[in-house]
Amino acid sequence: MTFFTFVTRGLTRRPVRTGLTIVGIAIGIAAVVGLVGISRGFETSWQTGMKSRGTDIVVSNMGRGLTPKPFSATVVERITPLPHVAETCALLVDLISVEKADMMIVSARQWGGFSWKNLKIVSGRLPNDAAERAVVLGKTAAEVLGKKVGDTLQLETEELAVVGIVDGGAVVEDGSVILSLPLLQEITGNQGKINIVDLRVTPRTTKEELTRLCAQITGLVPEARAVIAGDHIRDSQAYRMISAMSWGTSLLAVLVGVLGVMNTMLMTVFERTQEICVLLAIGWKRSRIVRMVLWESALLGFLGGVGGVLIGVVGVQLLVTTPAIRGLLEPELNPQFLVMAVAIAVVVGVVSGVYPAWRSSRLTPSHALHG
Amino acid sequence: MPIPNGDSDWVFEASGLKKEHDDGRVQALRGVDFRIQQGEFVAIVGPSGSGKSTLLQMLGALDHPSAGTLTYRGASLVERADLASYRAHEIGFxxxxxxLLPTFTALENVQIPMFETHRSVSEREHRAIELLKAVGLETRQHHFPAKLSGGERQRVAIARSLANGASVLLADEPTGNLDSESAALILDLIVRLRREQHFTLILVTHDLGIARQAARIIEMKDGRIVSDALNKEPT
Structure with missing residues (x-):
């Protein structure tokens, strides 16, 4: 018998209550895994999308929306002559309802721009020219919309031909409807407007030069901001709000878990008052009693954390297969994040156990003689 | 009262020992004086509310006196910093x-006090098996308390009290919850173990029949010692 026998017996003596407490923490941690994993996944998906398009700098005005605000396409002319700028590609990207999909990325690209070049044709072809009233679909978008080459796609009021299915090399690209820039400008009434300029720099451009170029572009183009591709989504107020709300909601769920563990551990201490007093009477130090209670609550947290991670991972995987979400993001559930979620649960357990442990340390051994 | 050879022979010395509860409204001990020698078997008797259990709590450092002095082997028990160590190593209760802890087997219950020692897991278990053998429960070591009779439970408790080799055993009505047959067996066991291990035994009881087995009987009433006499013919 070891000290941990006391810890485990303390929890197994009321298996239903212990189980319910673990479920309570697990739900809180599952919320953390789900909400934060999705919000971080959104960031990762955008970054992967940029990377697959070969973008080094993004010029946009993220403002409060999830998609950038439109600005004049003449911005490209001001940027192109700058030093270190190798290529530019103007885009108009929007998140809109497309047929049965509630929200889908519609990505219109400057005809001939480098952002077309990463697309690998799975079936069909790319549009013949900027004027062809046609779209290509990322492979996930095609699955979600149930479209194949030769079908038509209703975009706003326009019916467009699906001429190709492509593999974009990233979840965001695969989940997009891709068409030429002038076509979407016309359909959405945004003639002469774009909302993103993807920019490639010349080889061997250093990080410092990249940062300097961003500042230079931002100074030159007051209607937008230039940021290094990886930082683009973090520039969005909407993303920051969603991220904060994810953490806020998760912390609320975790707080409920804290109260659950605290309640359970307080009940445990109250129920075992006599036992704890006997342990004190036969020579146990108060510090050992405190450690016993804290270990019990930490173990509750750990088990709840592991359960929460499992629920969260399975839940998120199920969620991203739903038509409403599919193709929009890939959740970020890397091992470090999942270990952090379990660590949060253990901390929750320990913190919740502090007050019950303190209560247990205040008991007097003389109670052992009563009853 | 026996006269020891020197000061070190006194296990306990109490002088003017008082214990009050509820801001002095309840006086459990009203000035108690006594000395107990190493190896003595002392019975403390008296009716309910006489203060005998309160006195046992003081001796076991389970509670502090309100006034007076109480020493253990010449050193003040009240001022002692390591009371947990005192309870773990010097006395057995x-x-x-x-x-007994209901979710632990007899063998595990006996090991509990040994967590405050440096014994390894196997040493603790070995010692607990020896103690259970000494109280005649070697075949019941894996039983939980609920599966043991009252007498068996008390034997496990006796084994637990001796786990760390206590030199003083404090027994609070040890036969109070047992039928007369089990009570006699338990008392015989305690007396036999005391003879073998030479520990000081202080036993609180309201049963004069049990008290008559002790070599010295302290009688209490209303928080005071009313008599303290050697029992010339312990039964």
């Missing part, structure tokens, strides 16, 4: 209600 036997309770009327046994107070």
């Amino acid at each position: 036997i309770f009327q209600a046994f107070h």
Whole structure:
């Protein structure tokens, strides 16, 4: 018998209550895994999308929306002559309802721009020219919309031909409807407007030069901001709000878990008052009693954390297969994040156990003689 | 009262020992004086509310006196910093209600006090098996308290009280929850173990029949010692 026998017996003596407490923490941690994993996944998906398009700098005005605000396409002319700028590609990207999909990325690209070049044709072809009233679909978008080459796609009021299915090399690209820039400008009434300029720099451009170029572009183009591709989504107020709300909601769920563990551990201490007093009477130090209670609550947290991670991972995987979400993001559930979620649960357990442990340390051994 | 050869022979010395509760409204001990020698078997008798259990709590450092002095082997018990160590190593406690932990087997219950020692897991288990053998429960070591009779539970409790080799055993109505047959067996066991291990035994009881087995009987009433006499013919 070891000290941990006391810890485990303390929890197994009321298996239903212990189980319910673990479920309570697990739900809180599952919320953390789900909400934060999705919000971080959104960031990762955008970054992967940029990377697959070969973008080094993004010029946009993220403002409060999830998609950038439109600005004049003449911005490209001001940027192109700058030093270190190798290529530019103007885009108009929007998140809109497309047929049965509630929200889908519609990505219109400057005809001939480098952002077309990463697309690998799975079936069909790319549009013949900027004027062809046609779209290509990322492979996930095609699955979600149930479209194949030769079908038509209703975009706003326009019916467009699906001429190709492509593999974009990233979840965001695969989940997009891709068409030429002038076509979407016309359909959405945004003639002469774009909302993103993807920019490639010349080889061997250093990080410092990249940062300097961003500042230079931002100074030159007051209607937008230039940021290094990886930082683009973090520039969005909407993303920051969603991220904060994810953490806020998760912390609320975790707080409920804290109260659950605290309640359970307080009940445990109250129920075992006599036992704890006997342990004190036969020579146990108060510090050992405190450690016993804290270990019990930490173990509750750990088990709840592991359960929460499992629920969260399975839940998120199920969620991203739903038509409403599919193709929009890939959740970020890397091992470090999942270990952090379990660590949060253990901390929750320990913190919740502090007050019950303190209560247990205040008991007097003389109670052992009563009853 | 026996006269020891020197000061070090006194296990306990109490002088003017008082214990008050509820801001002095209840006086459990009203000035108690006594000395107990190493190896003595002392019975403390008296009716309910006489203060005998309160006195046992003071001796076991389970509670502090309100006034007076109480020493253990010449040093003040009240001022002692390591009371947990005192309870773990110097004394053993036997309770009327046994107070075994219900989710632990007999073998595990006996090991509990040994967590405050440096014994390894196997040493603790080996020692607990020896103690259970000494109280005649070697075949019941894996039983939980609920599966043991009252007498068996008290024998486990006795084994637990001796786990760390206590030199003083404090017993609070150890037979109070037992039928007369089991009570006699338990008392015989305690007396036999005391003879073998030479520990000081202080036993609180309201049963004069049990008290007559002790070599010295202290009688209490209303928080005071009303008589303290050697029992010339312990039964």
